[in-house]
Amino acid sequence: MNSHVKMTELQSTDLSRRSFLVGAAASGLMLGYSAMPDALAATAPANFEPSVWYAIAPDGLVTVTCGKADMGQHVASTMAQIICEELGAKWSDMRVSLASNDPKFNDPVLGAQITGGSWSTMMNFDAMSRAGAAGRIALADAAAASMGVPASELAVRDSMISHAKSKKQMSFAEIVKSGKATKTFTPDELKAIKLKTPDQYTMIGFSVPQLDIPDKTRGAAKYGIDVMLPGMAYGAIVTPPVRYGATVKSVDDSAAKKVPGFIKAVTLDDKTATTTGWVVAVANTYQNARKAAEALKITYDGGPNAKLSSESLFAEAKRLQALPDSGEFFVKNGDTAAAFGTTAKVMEAEYTTNINIHAPMEPMNATAEFKGDILHIYTGNQFATRSGAIAAGAAGIDPKYVVMHQMWLGGGFGRRLDADMTVPAVQAAKAVGKPVKVIYSRENDMTMDFSRPLTYQKVKAGLDGDGKLIALNHDVVSAWPTQRWGIPDFLSPSVDKKGPLDAFTVNGADFFYTVPNHNVRAIKNEMAHNATPSGQLRSVAPGWTFWAVESMVDEIAHAVGKDPAQYRIEMLDGKGDNAGGAQRLRNTLLAAMGLAGYGTKELAKGEGMGVACVSSQERKTASWTACVAHVAVAPSGEVTVKKLTVATDVGTQVNPDGIQAQVSGAALWGLSLALYEKATLKDGGIEQTNFDSYTPLRMSQLPEVAVSVIANGEHATGVGEPAVTVIAPAIGNAVFNAVGARVRSLPITAEAVKAAMKA
Amino acid sequence: MVTLNINGRNLSVEAANDSPLLWAIREQLQMTGTKFGCGAGLCGACTVHVNGEAVRSCQTAVGDVVGKKVTTIEGLSAKGDHPLQKAWVAEQVPQCGYCQSGQIMQAASLLAKNNNPTKEEIVAHMDGNLCRCMTYSRIQKAIMRAANEMRTAANSATERRAT
Structure with a gap:
């Protein structure tokens, strides 16, 4: 269990220390939470902070301020849609803006500004619904007073409040202009608001157009890289050949000084330890900064990781796994040691995944400006709370003096949870006394990625005489991406009380199959952790744990002569703690099977279908997702994916079209990671530097993707990540069904398939 | 100073002839709809038209488009309604x-x-x-x-x- 997810709060947001404001001001009506003790004091225009969930202007436009990073999941639009449902506004009146790092915008469940984990919709649904409803009630009360009718007789729809009997009506704009909407809500009153039931929804569950899309078709959306400040200089970074641990011995800038516009080369002094051995060349234009960066002659001490490679990290992982006392227990159910003494058959397998790079299309960048005591940072970031603190650390100031200006993110995928890009911007701005925009080259971006860690997993399964899985030992060895944050709340206690573990390396291994004796060990690969500081890459742990679990379950089913899908269904019996979740996962698997025609047709030679089902992201925040992959395997071992059929149970859908986009995008990420993306470490450095050597899916590699969404009225769950995790095992299992070749390493290569075909 | 014809207007940029068109458009003219993605012609994020042909502006030198018509996303249509x-x-x-x-x-x-x-x-x-x-x-x-x-x-x- 992850301690940061508190399910009780998912149902009812903790508002104890906040009041809800509805106040009139010259600029319009503003609604949101305030930490101020006297809510009424905050309604005076002079005290009004711009940091509230939404505001209604006198022209009736409703501007929602989104505290979540929008990296293409349209979360700002989603928040607006949830508010709009209860507020009763017209969709065309809705606008969105992006929040600064003011703590008022903290996630109501997580208590920080962080966007990830496919958490946003599920954790903000209640708070945004109540914010919208409170606004509707306040507006209706004001309208009732103006019209001289009871508020209970008013209907609110499409930004209009109408009284049927008297035929009177007022628009939101008129009410806001009147200045009469002043009702405030105590936390208890806010909690007591009766929200709409799903049968009353007119917005939620409908595919309204995403508010951010039109600007993105005109080149008008502003990303971090587009920030322009008066008097700004540009920074280009020079990163060392070693990913982490190098130090700069000397910098010779004599050639750089000949570059026109060159201002200064700044060797970073990064007390936050986010970067090591970086130098930033500052000049009047980005081109000149880049030229100057190339002209710098820098010598390095490569540090302790300079000889490491992917091979050495795998070897270390195997060594650690073989030690009996390595790691900490994430799951310890029953007694696997005793159970293995009784098993009729034991199977063991190793599953590996290689380093993967985020490579969002917008390379990392940040712009820093010191203005008086305040450090302003302009960048698209997923973790403003921590990133502001890192920027402060780089500047040597208190984090409360840092303002993070959020921008649209040109892709996030977890990469922008990190704050490394702020460090060169801050230190360059400080050194030259001007605002500085730092832009990574693609080479900087790839070689200095906080990558998905290389993973090694060993799975040992024990079966009884009937072929039932009764004992499972699952060891997961990796770098620990979330421990790197240094925030205790994001770590989880181990069940053997050996100390906190990084559950973001093992989530998913606590699956919903009934296996009476089940151990999962989280083992930190310290060598990998130091050499390749890892990050959260779209789906994080379930992207590798389910690769192992769902491949192994398939191997077991084949070994005992059962249909792999049927074997899963039998283990999804919903016993004990698995009640509810197991049945939902079973139903989702059945849906995917039905949609794909699994087992109903004769496939051509060399073709096969494979299944997988997952409870990503975390056990407590799962979206139930299943995939049937249909592949064709050539005699060369080359795998062509013909079709991916994905079913996912998300409880409640806010925007069905948006969910389709997210789930199919996630599924294609899964495909790209399964077949096309591989990074390697050599001599301590990432070898891949651009899209010629690191090769995400292109249009010509696109298979047919069919996504079916199950919305059964349960709480809304996340959709940005889960489908990533189900694809690789489904493809691996399909390859086995096609040609009898079992592959256990990601990405799946033609060579590995061909070798396994011969074996 | 080099004069470029971009989206039907003649605009002056301070750029060496061999410098990439991308950065002249983005940072000097502050038309930021054209994006930097890879700097190597591998991703297409910086695509603009030169005399109607799609080119990668990160691989196109300023000097090579003098006297030609450059179109960016901002100039594809007057009202964003192509x-x-x-x-x-x-x-x-x-x-x-x-x-x-x-x-x-x-x-x-x-x-x-x-x-x-x-x-x-x-x-x-x-x-x-x-x-x-x-x-x-x-x-x-x-x-x-x-x-x-x-x-x-x-x-x-x-x-x-x-x-």
């Missing part, structure tokens, strides 16, 4: 949106020559443009939709002339 832009909204194509200026500019150069492309022709023409959000199938649908609109417009224009 059939492709409308189709991009109708199909709800963009996710993060960062690559989409380049995708639209790349697609526009196809439809200018062929308003009835096959799926294979679309894939061949678009394969150099990466989308990390993987919006490829919606891109294909939007191109088909825009092509259809352009054919309809062309046909009705023909009909009007005939009557």
Whole structure:
């Protein structure tokens, strides 16, 4: 269990220390939470902070301020849609803006500004619904007073409040202009608001157009890289050949000084330890900064990781796994040691995944400006709370003096949870006394990625005489991406009380199959952790744990002569703690099977279908997702994916079209990671530097993707990540069904398939 | 100083002849719709038109476009209503949106020559443009939709002339 997810709060947001404001001001009506003790004091225009969930202007436009990073999941639009449902506004009146790092915008469940984990919709649904409803009630009360009718007789729809009997009506704009909407809500009153039931929804569950899309078709959306400040200089970074641990011995800038516009080369002094051995060349234009960066002659001490490679990290992982006392227990159910003494058959397998790079299309960048005591940072970031603190650390100031200006993110995928890009911007701005925009080259971006860690997993399964899985030992060895944050709340206690573990390396291994004796060990690969500081890459742990679990379950089913899908269904019996979740996962698997025609047709030679089902992201925040992959395997071992059929149970859908986009995008990420993306470490450095050597899916590699969404009225769950995790095992299992070749390493290569075909 | 014709206007930029067009457009002229993605012609995010042909502006020198007509996403249509832009909204194509200026500019150069492309022709023409959000199938649908609109417009224009 992850301690940061508190399910009780998912149902009812903790508002104890906040009041809800509805106040009139010259600029319009503003609604949101305030930490101020006297809510009424905050309604005076002079005290009004711009940091509230939404505001209604006198022209009736409703501007929602989104505290979540929008990296293409349209979360700002989603928040607006949830508010709009209860507020009763017209969709065309809705606008969105992006929040600064003011703590008022903290996630109501997580208590920080962080966007990830496919958490946003599920954790903000209640708070945004109540914010919208409170606004509707306040507006209706004001309208009732103006019209001289009871508020209970008013209907609110499409930004209009109408009284049927008297035929009177007022628009939101008129009410806001009147200045009469002043009702405030105590936390208890806010909690007591009766929200709409799903049968009353007119917005939620409908595919309204995403508010951010039109600007993105005109080149008008502003990303971090587009920030322009008066008097700004540009920074280009020079990163060392070693990913982490190098130090700069000397910098010779004599050639750089000949570059026109060159201002200064700044060797970073990064007390936050986010970067090591970086130098930033500052000049009047980005081109000149880049030229100057190339002209710098820098010598390095490569540090302790300079000889490491992917091979050495795998070897270390195997060594650690073989030690009996390595790691900490994430799951310890029953007694696997005793159970293995009784098993009729034991199977063991190793599953590996290689380093993967985020490579969002917008390379990392940040712009820093010191203005008086305040450090302003302009960048698209997923973790403003921590990133502001890192920027402060780089500047040597208190984090409360840092303002993070959020921008649209040109892709996030977890990469922008990190704050490394702020460090060169801050230190360059400080050194030259001007605002500085730092832009990574693609080479900087790839070689200095906080990558998905290389993973090694060993799975040992024990079966009884009937072929039932009764004992499972699952060891997961990796770098620990979330421990790197240094925030205790994001770590989880181990069940053997050996100390906190990084559950973001093992989530998913606590699956919903009934296996009476089940151990999962989280083992930190310290060598990998130091050499390749890892990050959260779209789906994080379930992207590798389910690769192992769902491949192994398939191997077991084949070994005992059962249909792999049927074997899963039998283990999804919903016993004990698995009640509810197991049945939902079973139903989702059945849906995917039905949609794909699994087992109903004769496939051509060399073709096969494979299944997988997952409870990503975390056990407590799962979206139930299943995939049937249909592949064709050539005699060369080359795998062509013909079709991916994905079913996912998300409880409640806010925007069905948006969910389709997210789930199919996630599924294609899964495909790209399964077949096309591989990074390697050599001599301590990432070898891949651009899209010629690191090769995400292109249009010509696109298979047919069919996504079916199950919305059964349960709480809304996340959709940005889960489908990533189900694809690789489904493809691996399909390859086995096609040609009898079992592959256990990601990405799946033609060579590995061909070798396994011969074996 | 170099004078460039961009989106129908003559604009002066302070750039060496051998410097990339991309940075002159983005940072000097502050037309930021054209994006930097890889700096090596591998991703297509920086695609603009030079005399109607789609080119990678990160691989195009300022000196090579003097006297030619450069079009960026900002100049593709007066009101952001090129059939492709409308189709991009109708199909709800963009996710993060960062690559989409380049995708639209790349697609526009196809439809200018062929308003009835096959799926294979679309894939061949678009394969150099990466989308990390993987919006490829919606891109294909939007191109088909825009092509259809352009054919309809062309046909009705023909009909009007005939009557």
